[in-house]
Every structure is written in structure tokens, then in C-alpha cells.
Amino acid sequence: MLVAIGVLALVILLSLSVGNKALPPLQVWQSLIAPGDSYADAVVNSRVPRTVLGVLVGAALAVSGVVMQGLTRNPLGDPGLLGVNAGAAASIVTAVAFFGVPSAAPTVWVALPGAFLAVVIVHLLGSGPRGGKPLRLVLAGAVVTAVIAAYVQALSLSLPDVFDSYRYWVVGSLAGRDPAVIADILPFVLVGLALSLVLGPGLNALALGEDTATALGAHPTRTRLTGAVATTVLCAAATAAAGPIGFVGLAVPHIVRGFTGGDHRWLLAYSVILGPVLVLAADLIGRVLVRPQELMVGVVTAFVGGPMLLVAVRRMRAGR
Amino acid sequence: MTAPVASGSHHRPVVRVGDALSIPYSRRGVVVFAVLVLVIAAVAVITLTAGRLGIELPNLLPALLSDPGGKEGFVLGRLRGPRLAVAVATGATLGVAGTLFQTVTRNPLGSPDVIGLGAGAAAGAAAAGLLWPGVIPIPAGALLGASIAMAAVWLGTGRGFSSPSRFIIVGIGVSAMGYAFTQYVIARSGREQATVLASYLNGTLASRSWGDAAVIWAALAVLLPAALLLGRRLLLIEMGDETADALGGRSGRTRLLSIAVAVCLSAAAVSVAGPVAFVALTAPQIARRLGRMAGAGIVLSAATGALLLATADLLVQQAPFDVHLPVGILTAAVGGVYLGYLLIREWKKGTI
Numbered sequence: 001m002l003v004a005i006g007v008l009a010l011v012i013l014l015s016l017s018v019g020n021k022a023l024p025p026l027q028v029w030q031s032l033i034a035p036g037d038s039y040a041d042a043v044v045n046s047r048v049p050r051t052v053l054g055v056l057v058g059a060a061l062a063v064s065g066v067v068m069q070g071l072t073r074n075p076l077g078d079p080g081l082l083g084v085n086a087g088a089a090a091s092i093v094t095a096v097a098f099f100g101v102p103s104a105a106p107t108v109w110v111a112l113p114g115a116f117l118a119v120v121i122v123h124l125l126g127s128g129p130r131g132g133k134p135l136r137l138v139l140a141g142a143v144v145t146a147v148i149a150a151y152v153q154a155l156s157l158s159l160p161d162v163f164d165s166y167r168y169w170v171v172g173s174l175a176g177r178d179p180a181v182i183a184d185i186l187p188f189v190l191v192g193l194a195l196s197l198v199l200g201p202g203l204n205a206l207a208l209g210e211d212t213a214t215a216l217g218a219h220p221t222r223t224r225l226t227g228a229v230a231t232t233v234l235c236a237a238a239t240a241a242a243g244p245i246g247f248v249g250l251a252v253p254h255i256v257r258g259f260t261g262g263d264h265r266w267l268l269a270y271s272v273i274l275g276p277v278l279v280l281a282a283d284l285i286g287r288v289l290v291r292p293q294e295l296m297v298g299v300v301t302a303f304v305g306g307p308m309l310l311v312a313v314r315r316m317r318a319g320r
Numbered sequence: 321m322t323a324p325v326a327s328g329s330h331h332r333p334v335v336r337v338g339d340a341l342s343i344p345y346s347r348r349g350v351v352v353f354a355v356l357v358l359v360i361a362a363v364a365v366i367t368l369t370a371g372r373l374g375i376e377l378p379n380l381l382p383a384l385l386s387d388p389g390g391k392e393g394f395v396l397g398r399l400r401g402p403r404l405a406v407a408v409a410t411g412a413t414l415g416v417a418g419t420l421f422q423t424v425t426r427n428p429l430g431s432p433d434v435i436g437l438g439a440g441a442a443a444g445a446a447a448a449g450l451l452w453p454g455v456i457p458i459p460a461g462a463l464l465g466a467s468i469a470m471a472a473v474w475l476g477t478g479r480g481f482s483s484p485s486r487f488i489i490v491g492i493g494v495s496a497m498g499y500a501f502t503q504y505v506i507a508r509s510g511r512e513q514a515t516v517l518a519s520y521l522n523g524t525l526a527s528r529s530w531g532d533a534a535v536i537w538a539a540l541a542v543l544l545p546a547a548l549l550l551g552r553r554l555l556l557i558e559m560g561d562e563t564a565d566a567l568g569g570r571s572g573r574t575r576l577l578s579i580a581v582a583v584c585l586s587a588a589a590v591s592v593a594g595p596v597a598f599v600a601l602t603a604p605q606i607a608r609r610l611g612r613m614a615g616a617g618i619v620l621s622a623a624t625g626a627l628l629l630a631t632a633d634l635l636v637q638q639a640p641f642d643v644h645l646p647v648g649i650l651t652a653a654v655g656g657v658y659l660g661y662l663l664i665r666e667w668k669k670g671t672i
Contacts, residue, residue, distance in 0.1 A: 076489070080496070081496075138492060139434075139488070139663055140660075142492055143656055143659050146433075146597065146655075147652070150597070150649050150653040153522050153646075153652075154649045154653075157522070157645060157646070157649075163514075163515060170507075171507045172500075246496055247496070295504065296503075298503070299500045299501065302496050302497050302500030303497055303500065303501075305493075306494060306496055307476075307493070309489065309490070309492070310489075310493060313489050
């Protein structure tokens with residue numbers, strides 16, 4: 001745990017110091033504890049919101065991934081794969097197009113209904129009478145994503161202004177977001193994280209199967225409901241702030257499971273820390289790889305996370 | 321071509337071309353095919369005649385036979401003619417590609433849209449068009465992207481294409497990567513370019529030229545016979561690899577060849593029309609139900625695909641909106657819903 005926190009601190013420091021203007025870590029530290037108005041301070045200041053956002057988004061996505069995988073007892077649960085991000089995106093684009101919400105600042109409230117709807121549809125589609133098998137849920141997610149994407153494309157192509165802001169947002173990026181966004185999503189992320197962290201024992205019970213869980217005195221229905229709310233809130237917040245970033249919710253739980261085992265309490269705790277590490281690291285890679293331009297974090301996570309999907313599938317087969 | 325062998329109770333009628341090719345067909349299949357062709361013709365006539373710019377019905381035949389000038393020449397030669405030709409051929413191409421993929425993966429969901437081929441081709445096209453303009457032509461970029469995506473899926477599954485469900489999941493991952501890459505290219509480029517590219521990436525038939533039509537018809541002319549040649553062995557593959565091998569189906573090689581042909585077909589379709597979603601997925605399914613045939617009804621799928629795309633494009637052209645949306649959006653919306661229906665049906669049967 002200490003190692004994980006250490007890694008997070010290191011990544012945060014790097015995130016503040018690396019970029020088009022690289023600063024020595026020592027100077028970053030000075031600017032943080034004793035802010036002046038030197039050039040270095042300005043640079044650090046400009047990187048602070050981005051880093052904070054990365055931490056919030058990373059924690060939110062990773063934890064929602066754990067909860068989703070626990071709830072569906074499905075190692076392929078990921079907000080991106082299951083269409084929740086697409087749902088949030090659709091509802092934001094709708095709001096911008098029809099209700100005159102300023103496209104610069106999509107709020108969490110706007111993203112919520114779409115995300116929730118997507119969660120419900122995917123669960124309805126994916127959980128049949130004999131319980132949802134992993135492939136089923138993923139395919140249901142792919143269907144939902146495809147239909148929603150068609151809708152979003154139709155809207156954004158007919159309204160050039162919407163398209164123009166949408167195409168920057170949809171890649172998933174931490175850069176150039178309004179610092180006010182952080183204040184906007186902070187309460188949602190905190191509530192979502194709190195809800196999720198108390199779910200640990202419930203998810204552990206659920207992992208034994210519905211009947212066993214009930215026999216052990218757990219409340220599967222209550223756990224499911226809380227979990228659904230928590231994942232929706234977390235995904236909506238993360239998506240509203242940074243755009244749809246895929247695969248964080250898939251990759252982090254799988255990495256964590258490698259050294260904690262299947263206990264959801266530990267999974268959740270580690271994900272809170274390692275989610276930000278993954279997102280910030282992806283952001284860093286994006287900044288360094290094609291300097292002086294930047295690769296959006298969503299692009300990097302897709303290329304890191306796509307192979308993770310494969311690892312997950314192989315592990316799944318090996319386990320059975 | 322010799323006359324069909326008489327149909328007894330044990331033999332299905334067969335069309336033979338020498339010793340190389342023999343295609344079994346059923347009466348029902350022939351009737352359905354004829355009906356499909358008639359409906360396609362009807363859709364084509366409506367496409368050319370409907371709307372403000374349409375050629376009036378009595379003038380259509382003379383206009384087709386002679387070389388008309390003026391408005392009719394413009395509509396037929398530039399505006400709607402090439403577009404219609406591209407729509408029919410692209411639809412047919414997608415239908416065949418879908419059939420090949422679905423047969424190889426033994427799963428209706430294993431079609432190019434789901435397994436990342438379209439996304440790969442789109443990413444390739446985007447890169448060729450905007451990121452490195454002028455280095456490689458867009459169709460070559462699409463083929464390159466599609467091939468890379470398929471190679472990634474092939475390597476990713478670890479056992480080639482023999483495990484359908486793993487194949488699909490890996491495909492979804494690859495398609496997410498392709499999609500992310502495309503979004504990155506769009507975000508990087510200027511607004512005008514981005515709009516054009518975005519509409520191409522949805523699959524559009526607007527302002528196609530006779531050059532596009534020539535490309536896709538040529539591809540169809542080469543690849544459709546190849547697909548038909550593979551059809552017989554594909555039927556064996558549907559029975560399972562071991563049975564197929566025992567019957568001389570050479571499952572591994574047949575699978576590889578089919579995928580190669582299907583990738584070429586898909587890339588050809590993408591290069592002229594963009595990744596039009598879900599035609600490849602739905603056409604074989606509909607064709608199968610219409611023909612009530614087990615197995616790869618390649619010709620029927622081609623006709624169904626052509627009909628689907630021509631109809632979708634007609635609807636998009638005549639839709640009462642101010643903006644002409646790309647046809648791919650319509651097919652994605654309708655096809656997506658159909659895919660959902662398909663999923664539920666498959667689950668009830670318990671095949672996934």
C-alpha cells in the first residue's frame with residue numbers, strides 16, 4: 001500500500017514537472033510550497049488543474065470498474081466497454097444541441113441521465129434468465145455504444161458548432177479543461193467513492209453467488225442498487241470532466257487483482273490509488289511521445305487498455 | 321455452364337462451370353434471388369425518379385438508352401447515377417464479406433463491424449487522408465488499416481480465428497483502439513477537414529463519381545467468384561473443424577483464405593463509401609432467413625446487402641431534413657437495433 005502511494009506521489013510530481021517546458025522536481029516543490037510569480041510558478045500552476053483532474057478521473061473510473069466487475073461477476077466490466085461513457089456523451093451532446101447548455105462546461109447533472117440509461121439498458125440486455133455471461137455483457141455494451149454513437153454522430157454532423165466542441169471533448173483529454181470543472185465534479189466523485197468503498201463486503205458476498213450471499217445475511221439487491229448508483233455517478237462525473245476515457249476501469253482492477261487477490265475491500269482501496277497513477281501516466285506518455293504536440297489521454301489508455309482486454313480474456317479462460 | 325442436373329430427392333440441383341465450380345442451389349433460393357433483383361431495380365428506379373431533381377418516369381428509359389444532355393444528363397451522369405451504382409455494389413460487397421466472416425467465426429456477431437475491421441479501415445483512411453496527406457492514397461490507407469486490425473486480432477487471440485468468442489472480444493478491443501486513433505486525428509485537424517472526414521467515417525455515398533463505382537465493381541467482379549469458390553468448403557467448416565478436415569475441407573487454409581478475401585472486400589467497400597455500419601452484419605442474416613438455407617448463401621447475401629444499402633441511401637437522400645446525413649448513420653441506428661434483437665435471440669438459444 002505504501003509503495004502504491006509512493007508511486008502515486010511520484011507520478012503526480014512528474015505530471016507537474018514534465019511537459020513542453022520541463023522543470024526540475026525540486027523547483028516544482030518550491031513553487032508548490034512557496035508560490036511566487038516566477039515563470040516556473042506559472043508553468044506549475046497551469047499543470048495543477050490537469051493533475052488534480054487526472055487524480056479524480058482516474059480514481060472514479062478505476063473504482064467504478066471494480067464495482068461493475070463485482071456486481072456483474074464479470075471480469076470484463078468497464079464503463080467504456082459497457083456503453084456507460086457513450087450514454088453520458090449522448091446526453092451531454094443532446095443538452096448542448098437542444099437545451100442551449102454552453103458546450104464549454106458540460107456538468108455532471110447533464111451527463112447523469114444518459115449514463116444511467118445506458119447502465120439500465122446494458123443490464124437488461126446482458127443479464128438473461130441464466131445470469132449474464134461476460135461475453136454477453138460486452139456485446140450488449142457494444143450494441144448500446146453503436147446505436148448511441150450513431151445518434152451522437154447524427155446530431156454533431158448536422159450542427160457544426162456542436163461538432164466543433166464535441167470532437168475535442170470526445171477523445172478524452174485532461175488538457176485545456178476549465179479548472180471550475182474540478183469543483184463541479186468533486187462532490188460527485190467523493191460521494192461515488194464513499195458509496196463504493198462501503199460496498200466491499202457486499203461485493204465479496206455477491207462473489208459467492210446470489211443465494212449464498214443471501215444465506216450469509218448480505219443484501220444482494222441493496223448491494224446491486226447502491227453499486228449501480230455509485231458506478232453511474234462516478235462514470236458520469238469522470239466523463240463530464242474529461243470526456244470518455246476507456247479501459248481504465250478494466251485495466252486497473254486486473255492489475256490490482258494480481259497482487260491482492262479477489263478481496264473487494266483491498267481491490268477498491270488499491271484502485272483509488274492506482275487508477276490515478278494509470279491516468280496520469282497515460283497523460284504523461286501522451287505529453288512526451290509526440291512533443292511538442294500532445295496525444296490525448298483517451299488515445300493512450302485505449303492503446304494500453306486494448307491489450308489488457310486480451311489479458312483479461314485469457315485469464316478468464318485459464319480460470320475456468 | 322451446363323444445364324442443371326435434374327433434381328431428385330437426394331440431389332440438389334447444381335450449376336456447374338467445368339470441373340472447377342459447382343454451386344448447389346435451391347428452387348427457393350432462385351426465386352428469392354429473382355425477387356430481390358426486381359426489388360433492387362424498383363429501388364433504383366425510385367432513386368433516379370423521386371424528388372425535385374428526379375427524372376420523370378416516362379423519360380427514364382430513353383435517358384438511360386441514349387446519352388441525354390441537360391438536367392437529365394446531370395442527374396443521371398453525375399448526381400444520382402454513380403451514387404446508385406456505388407450503393408448497389410458496396411452493399412453487395414459488404415453482404416459477401418459479412419457472410420464469409422460469419423461463416424468462419426460460426427457466429428452471426430463475428431462480422432466486420434463488430435470485430436474491428438471497419439474501425440481499423442477507418443483509422444487507416446483517417447491517417448492517410450489527414451495525418452500524412454499525399455503519402456498514400458486513402459483506399460490504400462483503408463486496406464492497410466483493415467489488414468493491421470485483422471493481424472492484431474489474429475495475433476491477439478493466440479489461436480488464430482478458431483475461437484469465436486475470444487475472437488469477438490479481442491475484436492472489440494482492437495476496434496476501440498482504431499476508434500481512439502480516429503478521434504485523435506479528427507481532434508487534431510482543422511474544422512472543415514474534420515467535418516468531411518467525420519461524415520466519411522460514418523459511411524457516406526454522397527457525391528461519388530464513376531471512378532468510385534469502377535473501383536467497387538471491379539473489386540466485386542474479382543472477389544465474388546473467389547468467395548463462391550470458397551463457399552463449398554465453408555459449408556463444411558460450419559459442421560466443425562474436425563468434421564470439415566475429415567471431409568477434405570482443410571479448415572485452417574479455408575479459414576485463412578476466406579478471411580483474406582473478406583478483408584479485401586471490406587477494404588474495397590470502406591475505400592469508396594467509408595465504413596458503412598452493420599450492412600455486413602445484417603445482410604447475411606436476412607438472406608439466410610429469406611432463403612431458408614443453412615450455409616453460406618453468398619449470392620443471396622450479396623443481393624440482400626445491395627438492396628439494404630440502396631434502400632438506406634434512398635431514404636437518406638429523400639429525408640426531409642436540411643442536412644443530408646451520411647447513410648452510415650441510418651444503417652448504424654437500424655442495424656444496431658437489429659443486432660440487439662439478434663443478441664437476445666442468440667441468448668435464448670444459449671449459443672453465446
